[in-house]
Amino acid sequence: MLNRRHLRIKVMQSVYALLQSNSDDIVKERKFLTYSINKIYDLYVLQLNLLAEVRNLAEKHQEIAKKKYLATSEDKNPSRKFIDHPFLLGLKNNLALQDYIKTQKLKNWKEDSEYVRLIWDAIRESDIYADYINSTESPSPKEDLNLISELYKNVIAPNDKLFDYYESQLITWVDDIPFVNTWILKNLKKINPNTRFDKSLLFKDKEDEEFGLELFKKTVLHHHEFMDDIDAKTPNWDSDRIAEVDFILMKMAMVELVYFPSIPTRVTINEYIEISKDYSTNKSSFFINGVLDKLLKEYTTEDKIKKIGRGLL
Known part of the structure; x- marks a missing residue:
């Protein structure tokens, strides 16, 4: 399921797109975020279904090879270890997976x-x-699962053509692929012929489902307000020298500090520092940390931050 860090990344991208387009159509961008x-x-399902389709293709190739005019003994009696692999058969026979592919038209x-x-x-x-x-011994369930895990990590996930x-x-999907690959590897033990496939499984709960949309809306609505606060804490910085992504991440952090009472302040600051390491400049994490620390102290003094629960400040 989606973690909040990835939801924050999706919101960051949507806020960036909205600001770059100079549009004020919040509803349109909110729909695109959703x-x-x-x-x-869909990407998660496609990656799993790819394994099932690879298995089907392997079986098709074996059937064609058997009918060759000069078929070898290996063609006539091929190993079915891969084709009959329990995990791959489970995907092939999972009706919920096939129904999802059909209803979502993932062709x-x-x-x-x-x-x-x-x-x-x-x-x-x-x-x-x-x-x-080539192993002559019957694989254990652990060895069967290890095959899928190793093939996924070493053959499928790093394939550049598939990424392109x-x-x-x-x-x-460029930013979603690493997340989805990790998600699949974590779920391998749980996936079986009866596994349910539904978009609602993206989220841990209703609160997480609403988190991204609320974060986007409040960041856009309070954009100018928080911009003034950032300017006040960076008097020696020309705004042109500060990366646009840094501005967005700081505003998102400030929204969480003020408008999300159940998220601890330190969690918020740490999350945006980590995101900046992947999506902004080399020095951004230090800059963002410094500005947010100053704002946190000011907001706390002015009683702007009200968190629910002990130890959240």
Whole structure:
């Protein structure tokens, strides 16, 4: 499921897009934020379904090989260890997965089947696959799961062509792919033929579901107010020298400090410092930390910050 850090990143991107477009259409950008968040689950499903389609392609190749005029003994009696792998069969037979793909019209691997072939070729040529197929011992459940994990980490997740394909489908997926890959690896043990697939599973609870949209709305509505506070704490800085992303991250942090009473102040500051390390300049984390610390002290003195629960300040 989505963590709040990734929701913060999605909000940062939407606020940035809104400001760069010089538009005041908050409703339109809010709808796109909702859309881009929901599409994360489509990406999750597509990555899992890719494994199922690779398994289906492997089986199809075996059936074709059996019918060759000069079929070898290996063609006639191929190993079915990969095709009959419990995890892959579980995906193939998961009705909820297939229903989700149908209702959401995720036709990617039917219309762009060359990527299924690309991944199957990469798997078949890997040492991980060869070691598994050539082993004479029956794999344990742990070894079966380890195969999927290793293939995913070493063959599927780092595939540049697959990454480029997803980028061409939806630009926001560029930042979602690493998150989705980690999510899948964490979930491997839990996925079986009866696993439910539904967009509602993106969120831990209703509060998390509303968090991103509220953070976006309040950041945009209080944009100018917090800009004045930042300017007051950076008198020796020309605004042109401060990265736009830094401004956005600081405003988002200030919104959380003031308008999200259940989030501890230190959690908020640490989160935005960490995000800045990935999305802004090398010095941004130190700059943001300094400004937010000053604002936190000022807001606390002025009693602008009211947190619910002990130890949240």
